[in-house]
Amino acid sequence: MSLLFPRKHPSLPQNDTPALQAKRKWQLAHSRLSYVWDDQNPNVGPVPMAKSVPKEATPTLTWSVNVIRVLIPIVENLVANVKDELQLAEVQSHLSEITQALEAAKVGAHWPLITHTSHTLKDLVALFQDLVKKELQQESSQEQQELGVQAYRDQFKTLDLPSVADVFTQNQSFARYRIAGPNPMLIKRLTEPMASFPLSDTDFKQVMGNDDSLAKAITDKRVYVVDYKELSVLVDHPQAANKRVFAPIALFAVAKTGSELCPVAIQMGQDAAHSPTVLAVTDTQDAAAFWQWQAAMSTVQVADGNYHELFVHLGRTHLLNEAFAVATERELAQNHPVNILLTPHFEGTLFINNSAAGSLIAAGGPIESIFGAQISATQKAAALDRLSLDFYAYMLPNDLAARGVADKDYLSDYPYRDDAQLVWDAIATWSKHYVEVYYQNDAAVVNDYELAKWVSAVATQGAVTGFKAIESRPQLAEVLTMIIFTASAQHAAVNFPQKPLMSFAPALTGATWCEAPSAITTQAQWIANMAPLQKSLQQLSLLQILGGVYYRQLGDYQTNNFPYFDWFEDKQITQSGGPLAQFKSSLASIETTINARNQHRPEYNVLLPSKIPVSINI
Numbered sequence: 095m096s097l098l099f100p101r102k103h104p105s106l107p108q109n110d111t112p113a114l115q116a117k118r119k120w121q122l123a124h125s126r127l128s129y130v131w132d133d134q135n136p137n138v139g140p141v142p143m144a145k146s147v148p149k150e151a152t153p154t155l156t157w158s159v160n161v162i163r164v165l166i167p168i169v170e171n172l173v174a175n176v177k178d179e180l181q182l183a184e185v186q187s188h189l190s191e192i193t194q195a196l197e198a199a200k201v202g203a204h205w206p207l208i209t210h211t212s213h214t215l216k217d218l219v220a221l222f223q224d225l226v227k228k229e230l231q232q233e234s235s236q237e238q239q240e241l242g243v244q245a246y247r248d249q250f251k252t253l254d255l256p257s258v259a260d261v262f263t264q265n266q267s268f269a270r271y272r273i274a275g276p277n278p279m280l281i282k283r284l285t286e287p288m289a290s291f292p293l294s295d296t297d298f299k300q301v302m303g304n305d306d307s308l309a310k311a312i313t314d315k316r317v318y319v320v321d322y323k324e325l326s327v328l329v330d331h332p333q334a335a336n337k338r339v340f341a342p343i344a345l346f347a348v349a350k351t352g353s354e355l356c357p358v359a360i361q362m363g364q365d366a367a368h369s370p371t372v373l374a375v376t377d378t379q380d381a382a383a384f385w386q387w388q389a390a391m392s393t394v395q396v397a398d399g400n401y402h403e404l405f406v407h408l409g410r411t412h413l414l415n416e417a418f419a420v421a422t423e424r425e426l427a428q429n430h431p432v433n434i435l436l437t438p439h440f441e442g443t444l445f446i447n448n449s450a451a452g453s454l455i456a457a458g459g460p461i462e463s464i465f466g467a468q469i470s471a472t473q474k475a476a477a478l479d480r481l482s483l484d485f486y487a488y489m490l491p492n493d494l495a496a497r498g499v500a501d502k503d504y505l506s507d508y509p510y511r512d513d514a515q516l517v518w519d520a521i522a523t524w525s526k527h528y529v530e531v532y533y534q535n536d537a538a539v540v541n542d543y544e545l546a547k548w549v550s551a552v553a554t555q556g557a558v559t560g561f562k563a564i565e566s567r568p569q570l571a572e573v574l575t576m577i578i579f580t581a582s583a584q585h586a587a588v589n590f591p592q593k594p595l596m597s598f599a600p601a602l603t604g605a606t607w608c609e610a611p612s613a614i615t616t617q618a619q620w621i622a623n624m625a626p627l628q629k630s631l632q633q634l635s636l637l638q639i640l641g642g643v644y645y646r647q648l649g650d651y652q653t654n655n656f657p658y659f660d661w662f663e664d665k666q667i668t669q670s671g672g673p674l675a676q677f678k679s680s681l682a683s684i685e686t687t688i689n690a691r692n693q694h695r696p697e698y699n700v701l702l703p704s705k706i707p708v709s710i711n712i
């Protein structure tokens with residue numbers, strides 16, 4: 095179905111004439127031919143996906159040009175890392191052809207431009223993949239041992255070195271990853287001592303001081319934990335004895351007088367009886383204790399990298415919204431108000447998911463190369479997480495409450511929570527207003543037979559756990575809020591830290607490169623545990639792309655095809671001071687609030703509305 099023109103005359107199916115109802119039915123039957131469920135995808139199955147990407151769901155010209163612009167400097171950086179001079183001359187000439195081709199493309203000749211751009215992007219991606227492949231085939235060099243961390247810094251030859259490279263060994267940075275990093279979704283407040291991590295009060299006091307105690311800190315709501323037990327399946331299936339993933343538990347506390355989250359101790363695995371516990375140290379006087387602590391932090395960072403990419407990013411944003419994108423096309427007619435609201439929030443999602451499932455997480459792909467567990471176990475873990483995620487429980491307010499971190503009086507420094515709540519509330523108001531325009535009362539929701547089929551499709555064919563009948567306007571608004579928030583803010587929060595916080599491998603990577611990180615007591619051992627340089631170059635190149643493409647902004651609703659008309663036509667939505675204007679105004683005011691917050695905290699900018707794309711498209 096064409097997305098060229100705005101959707102006119104939104105209406106609920108029960109309000110249409112029999113002739114219009116028949117037309118809707120015909121249109122949906124036609125749409126179901128293009129949007130076909132598939133729970134047998136070889137890499138993410140049984141997670142339901144679209145069997146193929148319909149032509150209308152392929153990326154827009156603007157998106158492709160954006161990707162090319164992001165990709166060119168990354169390829170240039172790869173080229174600068176190439177040591178083979180013959181190969182270098184060849185790729186430089188190829189890259190210059192591509193750059194010239196992009197410059198020669200003139201807006202105006204639209205169709206030739208689309209073809210041209212698509213070829214240019216394909217050429218560039220092929221060049222990128224070829225360069226990475228050749229790099230990975232290189233013999234491992236001595237640079238890693240000789241130059242240490244500097245060798246990784248040197249790989250950012252033409253790209254800006256992320257600032258985390260200067261501070262990643264600090265305890266403060268380690269703690270900050272939990273509250274303002276790529277995965278701010280795991281930290282939870284401890285309400286009682288953990289049986290699986292029986293830290294002694296003596297150990298707690300050694301880090302937090304003799305005037306504090308673990309019991310008192312728990313009572314005061316000052317103890318927090320990240321527990322990677324869900325990674326146990328990865329622990330059991332390492333790629334090699336020296337390329338693996340652990341499932342550690344890290345404990346943090348806020349001091350009696352202060353607001354900063356401080357690391358206290360790390361238990362290196364789930365089994366307390368056999369997993370060493372490493373206490374946080376802040377100085378380098380005892381070198382063995384210092385490097386052991388650094389290795390323990392690295393082990394948590396690797397676990398977090400896996401938890402982030404497989405669960406929080408791929409499963410809970412990309413693959414979750416795939417189910418809604420497919421069900422919406424199959425069950426809600428194109429003039430259904432919910433279809434009209436959601437469609438712009440699915441722009442690019444099926445395409446990028448198809449690409450992620452087909453290459454990123456496929457055997458032989460970058461996940462297998464960079465991450466530590468066997469690829470089949472990695473795929474199964476991602477699928478299981480997505481399928482077991484409870485839709486209502488994962489709504490922001492419910493998730494924060496369940497983790498004991500909703501109350502700002504405790505863990506007062508939690509940038510993700512504070513900014514996400516603002517955006518959630520703005521989307522909730524927009525959804526409420528939108529729903530109230532088209533549904534006069536709760537009965538209208540119950541009588542919407544297309545919506546009922548959509549719910550059923552999402553729950554069964556889409557395999558979204560906990561998805562249940564929608565019986566009121568507030569419930570419908572809440573569901574729409576969750577889908578829109580996931581497509582926009584949540585994906586932004588977990589996608590864009592990939593560039594600044596995940597592309598420098600010594601700070602965070604996908605595998606622990608030794609058998610027993612708890613045995614590390616020297617700097618040389620700690621460096622040897624880092625990803626090989628070829629892998630770190632692959633990691634930085636990939637994550638600079640994934641964390642670098644911004645396409646369309648939340649609140650910016652346009653058609654998908656040139657010349658990109660405004661999407662909404664209904665005056666009830668678009669009128670001055672109406673629901674859409676109010677939504678945009680809320681986003682502008684959130685922008686101001688977050689900018690003001692950033693004057694008084696280390697910058698956290700991923701939830702600035704101007705940096706939140708409207709859909710998952712990268």
Ligand SMILES: [Fe+2]
Pocket residue numbers: 407412585589640710712
């Ligand atoms: Fe993404």
